[in-house]
Amino acid sequence: MISDVISSKELHKVDPVFGQLSFDNHEQIVFCNDKDTGLKAIIGIHNTVLGPALGGTRMWNYANEWEALNDVLRLSRGMTFKSAITGLNLGGGKAVIIGDAKTQKTPELMRKFGEFVHSLSGKYITAEDVGMATEDMDTVREVTPYVTGISESKGGAGNPSPITAYGVFMGMKAAAKYTYGSDVLEGKSVFVQGIGHVGEALVEHLVNEGANVTISDINQDRLESVKNKYGATIYGGNDIYSEDMDIYAPCALGATINDNTIQKLKxxxxxxxxxxQLAEDKHGLILQERGIVYAPDFLINAGGIINVYAELENYGKQEIMRKTENIYNTTLEILERAAANGITTNEAAVNIAKERIETRKREHLK
Known part of the structure; x- marks a missing residue:
């Protein structure tokens, strides 16, 4: 999260919206407030050149509104590139609800949020993200059709987490192929930081492949559960970034690759x-200089949006899996392009995404 690297005092020095460090020519920012339900939310629409802005809704207990705004700005921008690089006809959007999902989320609040989504007439389509569940999307669906990731029993694609994890697994294998000459992860030490729904599903893939998996999370009960299910090792040290490992898999919140951690990474x-995952673009360059291969997050975690996109395009599980497995090939292409052009892997991925957006712009002008 942006708050990890930019203090609230620094955020207040810049203009409220257009001057935010994470503002990148976003098309629309919508502030949503409802006194009766306690809803305070921000919807960010970054770009709609390729199609409606689709992106999940995150509910998080932000320290202040500046943190929430910068989070939605960064996340919506990432969704633009994620959809573009995976070949989906979607733009980039995201929403954040300020509050504690465990104590403040109610059906009434979710319906009111759905009404705000509906007021945008399909320019933004929401989905599930941190602090949300499939049941919450079902509630939003009661007041607007502009939502994906609803229950399979209601005609939706269901929880996107398993497909997201599979895409990350494919990207990880591609990075291993590029680095080691083989995509077999058996015997490789993998540290999974954050074992929510996606992290746990990733652990299952890794254990089945024969990797040596270490896990960390702020939720001790989840750690014990995942350890008992899959035999993963719970991390007992004080500084995960200094630990010897082959692969680091951040699966919690962002900006873990920052000034405080990047030089310690092994x-x-x-x-x-x-x-x-990169707190700032400069950290991609530092990783490149240190010889650490970074698989761009907005590419390899795109399985979730592929899954919910199926609801809009009415294709089945077989096509979802085919598109998700293609993350392997795209990751290899990006790693090779970055090396050939002497640029970071993140730059290479962003360039491909921007090329597709610019091509569509030119087509519209004809």
Whole structure:
């Protein structure tokens, strides 16, 4: 999250919206407030050149509104690139609800949020993200059709987490192929940081492949559960970034690759599900200089949006899996392009995404 690297005092020095460090020519920012339900939310629409802005809704207990705004700005921008690089006809959007999902989320609040989504007439389509569940999307669906990731029993694609994890697994294998000459992960040490729904599903893939998996999370009960299910090792140290490992898989919140951690990293590969893993673009360059292979997060965690996109395009599980497995090939292409052009892997991925957007712009002008 942006708050990890930019203090609230620094955020207040810049203009409220257009001057935010994470503002990148976003098309629309919508502030949503409802006194009766306690809803305070922000919807960010970054770009709609390729199609409606689709992106999940995150509910998080932000320290202040500046943190929430910068989070939605960064996340919506990432969704633009994620959809573009995976070949989906979607733009980039995201929403954040300010509050504690465990104590403040109610059906009434979710319906009111759905009404705000509906007021945008399909320019933004929401989905599930941190602090949300499939049941919450079902509630939003009661008041607007502009929502994906609803229950399979209601005609939706269901929980996107398993497909997200599979895409990360494919990207990780591609990074291993590029780094080691083989995509077999058996015997490789993998540190999974954050074992929510996506992280746990990733652990299952890794254990089945024969990797040596170490896990960490702030939720001790989840750690014990995942350990008992899959035999993963719970991390007992004080500084995960200094530990010897082959692959670091950040699967919690973003910005874990920052000024405080990047020089300590001993991993050869970074490949995880978290959004915005690099606190700043300069950290991609530092990783490149240190010889650490970074699989761009917005590419390898795109399985979730592929899954919910199926609801809009009415294709089945077989096509979802085909598109998700293609993350392997795209990751290899990006790693090779970055090396050939002497640029970071993140730059290479962003360039491909921007090329597709610019091509569509030119087509519209004809």
């Amino acid at each position: 991993a050869k590969i970074i490949a995880g599900a978290a959004n915005n």
